[in-house]
Amino acid sequence: MSYAKFHTNIQAAICPTRLIDSPLQLLAHGTDASFYRLIPKLVVKAADETDIQTLLKEAHKTKTPLTFRTAGTSLSGQAVTDSVLVKLGHDWHDYTIEQNGEIIRLQPGIIGARANQILKPYGRKIGPDPASIDSAMIGGIAANNASGMCCGTSQNSYQTLAGLRLILADGTLLDSRDPKSVHDFKIRKAALLKELSTIRQEIIEDPQLHETIKRKYKIKNTSGYGLNSFIDFEDPLDILLHLIIGSEGTLTFISEITYNTVIDPPYKSCALVIFNSIEQACLACTELKQVSVDAVELMDEASLRCMTDVPAVPNIIESGMVALLVDVRASSQNALSEKTTAVNQCLSSYELDYQFTKEMQTYANLWKIRKGLFPIVGANRDKGTSVIIEDVCFPLDQLAPATLDLQKLLLKYNYSKAIIFGHALEGNLHFVFTQSFNEQKEVLRYSAFMDELADLVCEKYDGSLKAEHGTGRNMAPFMELEWGVKAYALMKRIKKLFDPKSILNPEVIISENPKLHLENLKPIPPADELVDQCIECGFCESACPSKDLTLSPRQRIAVWREIKRQENAGVGIKPWLSEFQYQANDTCAADGMCATKCPVDIDTGKLIKQLRTSQHSTLTRSVAKFSANNFALSKSLIKTGLKLASPTGKYPKAAKNESLELPTGDGPKVIYFSSCLNSVLAPESGKSTPNSILSLLDKAGYQVLMPPNQKQLCCGMPYESKGFNDAAAIKLIELQESLLDLSEQGNIPIVCDNSPCSFHMLNTLTDQLRILDAASFFADKLDLLNIQKTQMPLLTFSVCSQQKAGESHALSKIAQACSKKVKSVEEIACCGFAGDRGFSHPELNESSLQEIRTQAQGCDKGYSTSRSCEIGLKTHSGIPFNSILQLLDECSSSL
Ligand SMILES: Cc1cc2nc3c(=O)[nH]c(=O)nc-3n(C[C@H](O)[C@H](O)[C@H](O)COP(=O)(O)OP(=O)(O)OC[C@H]3O[C@@H](n4cnc5c(N)ncnc54)[C@H](O)[C@@H]3O)c2cc1C
Ligand code: SF4
Numbered sequence: 001m002s003y004a005k006f007h008t009n010i011q012a013a014i015c016p017t018r019l020i021d022s023p024l025q026l027l028a029h030g031t032d033a034s035f036y037r038l039i040p041k042l043v044v045k046a047a048d049e050t051d052i053q054t055l056l057k058e059a060h061k062t063k064t065p066l067t068f069r070t071a072g073t074s075l076s077g078q079a080v081t082d083s084v085l086v087k088l089g090h091d092w093h094d095y096t097i098e099q100n101g102e103i104i105r106l107q108p109g110i111i112g113a114r115a116n117q118i119l120k121p122y123g124r125k126i127g128p129d130p131a132s133i134d135s136a137m138i139g140g141i142a143a144n145n146a147s148g149m150c151c152g153t154s155q156n157s158y159q160t161l162a163g164l165r166l167i168l169a170d171g172t173l174l175d176s177r178d179p180k181s182v183h184d185f186k187i188r189k190a191a192l193l194k195e196l197s198t199i200r201q202e203i204i205e206d207p208q209l210h211e212t213i214k215r216k217y218k219i220k221n222t223s224g225y226g227l228n229s230f231i232d233f234e235d236p237l238d239i240l241l242h243l244i245i246g247s248e249g250t251l252t253f254i255s256e257i258t259y260n261t262v263i264d265p266p267y268k269s270c271a272l273v274i275f276n277s278i279e280q281a282c283l284a285c286t287e288l289k290q291v292s293v294d295a296v297e298l299m300d301e302a303s304l305r306c307m308t309d310v311p312a313v314p315n316i317i318e319s320g321m322v323a324l325l326v327d328v329r330a331s332s333q334n335a336l337s338e339k340t341t342a343v344n345q346c347l348s349s350y351e352l353d354y355q356f357t358k359e360m361q362t363y364a365n366l367w368k369i370r371k372g373l374f375p376i377v378g379a380n381r382d383k384g385t386s387v388i389i390e391d392v393c394f395p396l397d398q399l400a401p402a403t404l405d406l407q408k409l410l411l412k413y414n415y416s417k418a419i420i421f422g423h424a425l426e427g428n429l430h431f432v433f434t435q436s437f438n439e440q441k442e443v444l445r446y447s448a449f450m451d452e453l454a455d456l457v458c459e460k461y462d463g464s465l466k467a468e469h470g471t472g473r474n475m476a477p478f479m480e481l482e483w484g485v486k487a488y489a490l491m492k493r494i495k496k497l498f499d500p501k502s503i504l505n506p507e508v509i510i511s512e513n514p515k516l517h518l519e520n521l522k523p524i525p526p527a528d529e530l531v532d533q534c535i536e537c538g539f540c541e542s543a544c545p546s547k548d549l550t551l552s553p554r555q556r557i558a559v560w561r562e563i564k565r566q567e568n569a570g571v572g573i574k575p576w577l578s579e580f581q582y583q584a585n586d587t588c589a590a591d592g593m594c595a596t597k598c599p600v601d602i603d604t605g606k607l608i609k610q611l612r613t614s615q616h617s618t619l620t621r622s623v624a625k626f627s628a629n630n631f632a633l634s635k636s637l638i639k640t641g642l643k644l645a646s647p648t649g650k651y652p653k654a655a656k657n658e659s660l661e662l663p664t665g666d667g668p669k670v671i672y673f674s675s676c677l678n679s680v681l682a683p684e685s686g687k688s689t690p691n692s693i694l695s696l697l698d699k700a701g702y703q704v705l706m707p708p709n710q711k712q713l714c715c716g717m718p719y720e721s722k723g724f725n726d727a728a729a730i731k732l733i734e735l736q737e738s739l740l741d742l743s744e745q746g747n748i749p750i751v752c753d754n755s756p757c758s759f760h761m762l763n764t765l766t767d768q769l770r771i772l773d774a775a776s777f778f779a780d781k782l783d784l785l786n787i788q789k790t791q792m793p794l795l796t797f798s799v800c801s802q803q804k805a806g807e808s809h810a811l812s813k814i815a816q817a818c819s820k821k822v823k824s825v826e827e828i829a830c831c832g833f834a835g836d837r838g839f840s841h842p843e844l845n846e847s848s849l850q851e852i853r854t855q856a857q858g859c860d861k862g863y864s865t866s867r868s869c870e871i872g873l874k875t876h877s878g879i880p881f882n883s884i885l886q887l888l889d890e891c892s893s894s895l
């Protein structure tokens with residue numbers, strides 16, 4: 001197959017910037033959350049349906065396989081390929097709400113949690129609820145028929161489907177909600193629809209096959225194609241639409257999905273109930289299934305051992321102990337109480353000691369622990385091993401013996417640290433274990449285990465080998481074993497019917513290769529303590545400002561692992577390193593936003609800062625130290641530089657040298673620490689931030705102190721982010737000493753006017769000092785001011801450090817106190833300006849803020865809490881951005 005030809009042929013129709021073929025980028029795209037690695041020959045960032053049709057046409061012509069990917073969080077190897085990977089991201093973000101939120105139309109690139117955020121004002125959500133919903137996108141959710149803790153089999157994509165817009169392998173487009181499109185499709189694709197009707201008829205006329213299909217879908221099942229569509233629907237178009245759900249990109253491209261949404265009950269409660277045996281817990285589950293519970297999560301003895309610091313978990317875990325996390329939800333407090341009473345009655349005969357919690361923090365913590373079980377195993381695994389999560393389902397009345405058999409099987413193959421947990425009401429168990437693939441004998445161990453597992457699940461218990469995560473490459477070799485010869489033959493027929501040239505994600509779901517699950521296993525070599533725990537789940541990607549420009553955090557780690565592997569193997573890596581410098585190092589904002597989404601708290605920015613440190617020469621370190629020791633001089637040189645560069649219009653204006661008058665009110669004392677940024681950079685317009693803050697403190701009646709050596713002080717962050725750790729330490733120590741002295745050893749609070757500096761100080765200075773970000777300080781003091789709301793529509797942007805500090809609400813609170821029309825920027829986690837990196841690598845800022853201009857429409861001004869971020873925000877939004885404290889000052893007077 002000639003990829004060069006494919007590449008050349010599509011170039012005329014698809015923008016070249018959307019075609020990625022550099023070796024480092026291709027390697028970076030060779031990973032999803034599974035334990036398989038396949039390196040694509042080409043990555044295409046498809047912009048629209050026309051791009052997809054071009055790709056399909058050329059793929060058809062040249063028999064080039066295509067694999068679609070949204071968030072790449074799949075666990076069974078269905079989002080990796082060694083052919084052409086088609087990525088869908090921010091170009092596929094469109095949605096519409098219909099019938100007061102009862103229906104939502106979504107493009108495939110929208111993250112599931114974002115869809116729920118859009119539906120929140122209507123008290124509704126989408127039905128599918130995978131644990132990965134904060135990262136997984138609609139395309140993958142629908143194509144995997146993903147589900148989770150509460151949705152069971154009644155609210156997944158299959159059941160809540162209201163319409164699909166799709167493109168067949170030959171480029172034919174169908175919009176099932178457009179009568180004209182349906183009419184045309186019925187004519188053009190009459191043969192395909194007829195064949196679907198024929199298959200249905202064959203199933204109906206074969207009682208054994210009919211019964212098998214009915215029986216298999218009594219429990220959760222995402223193994224193979226959704227054959228239930230043939231018995232649930234008569235109209236071949238309905239059959240077609242439902243077959244696409246769960247088809248893992250092997251039958252058609254999904255361009256839009258319309259869901260019937262479900263009610264999101266506002267009142268929730270849960271209880272962690274401990275049982276002495278699995279038999280007892282499973283018996284309780286069958287009884288709980290009869291009352292109105294929303295979720296029951298089972299956690300085995302090994303899982304409980306990972307949770308001993310949870311108050312509801314006993315300190316000593318006895319052999320055989322099992323926990324059930326029982327969850328109830330309702331539309332009112334009364335209805336919730338009725339539900340908890342019903343559960344208590346149901347469990348009364350077991351004499352258990354537990355309590356339902358309605359307290360939201362405890363509720364959230366219990367669920368966080370349950371959701372964190374998979375990453376906990378990942379985080380504690382031996383270096384160089386992969387973490388594997390399997391996803392099987394048993395009939396509920398067989399859950400107890402099946403769980404015991406599963407435990408025995410895991411022990412037989414020496415997976416002694418494995419844990420089992422899952423959605424007990426559905427009989428759906430996940431088990432997590434770690435496995436090295438570095439030696440052939442380890443691969444053989446895994447192979448033998450999988451063979452026995454397949455026999456146990458399919459032969460002994462008539463269960464499903466996949467209940468949520470999709471067949472992928474992982475279970476494709478076992479489909480005939482699970483479904484039997486006839487049903488599997490139907491699946492092969494379906495694949496051929498939709499994709500005769502096998503260009504759509506070949507090998508996934510249907511494969512003739514009995515060893516497919518043992519091939520292309522991902523190496524996880526130790527690379528650096530800072531990132532060795534990474535399970536390559538991809539949860540961090542959506543928060544990263546460089547994900548669309550160069551690499552995401554997961555990709556930085558995957559590439560660094562490969563560099564280290566090659567280094568250890570003595571292979572030449574130089575060309576890689578030079579590409580890595582720009583792709584991974586230069587364009588990392590080092591903002592640590594990845595850590596906010598990472599289930600094992602990895603901050604990839606720390607790895608990058610460490611690399612930056614290692615690259616500094618003695619000379620550059622000395623220059624940095626000189627600059628730190630002569631900070632006032634450094635600042636004045638920068639200001640001179642800004643003044644000289646002012647005619648170019650490329651840089652912001654230098655701040656004026658202002659004399660600051662410190663308020664001497666009768667109220668409490670407060671120290672005001674002004675960030676060096678606010679003394680170097682002028683505001684976009686109006687009063688400077690220091691003068692706005694002093695004015696506000698004056699109106700609120702404070703007595704204000706400022707460090708006498710303020711001009712020389714800095715929190716050290718500008719040095720630290722560039723890896724100049726010695727220089728950063730000089731500034732930090734100096735600042736700490738000055739503030740301890742002025743605050744009388746921490747008795748007087750310190751207010752800082754730039755969120756990144758406040759956050760850095762909070763994390764690095766002694767706990768003795770009380771550091772407050774100015775926005776958070778004033779958000780709590782609004783009642784000390786007389787505020788007149790403006791009519792001006794405004795846009796707010798909460799910068800990454802404010803988000804990490806959990807203080808974004810302070811910005812909204814002040815904005816809403818000052819204006820009736822406040823909009824906040826959505827879906828952009830970090831602006832990517834990254835201190836002064838916005839000047840050296842403006843493309844990072846541009847890429848991260850590519851969607852802000854649309855969001856800024858209708859707003860006159862923007863407000864934030866970091867001067868450097870405001871520069872980039874103004875450039876890319878097209879509206880001026882200033883400090884929110886300037887707005888508060890303009891809108892307020894003394895009481
Ligand atoms: C920690 C963790 C927890 C998880 N928990 C759950 C869980 O509780 N339940 C669950 O079901 N899954 C779970 N998963 C698996 C995975 O997150 C989900 O299945 C998710 O829905 C995949 O979405 P995605 O956007 O990452 O899709 P991707 O991985 O990018 O793609 C998934 C499949 O969809 C296909 N695809 C994507 N877009 C399209 C399109 N537009 N048209 C056609 N095909 C397309 C791809 O080719 C691929 O086969 C978990 C994963 C992780 C890492
Ligand atoms: S850094 Fe964390 S979130 Fe990102 S892929 Fe690794 S484990 Fe997942």
Ligand code: SF4
Pocket residue numbers: 543544545546552553556587588589590591592593594595603604605606608
């Ligand atoms: S520190 Fe920021 S830019 Fe760097 S990988 Fe993490 S999220 Fe991306």
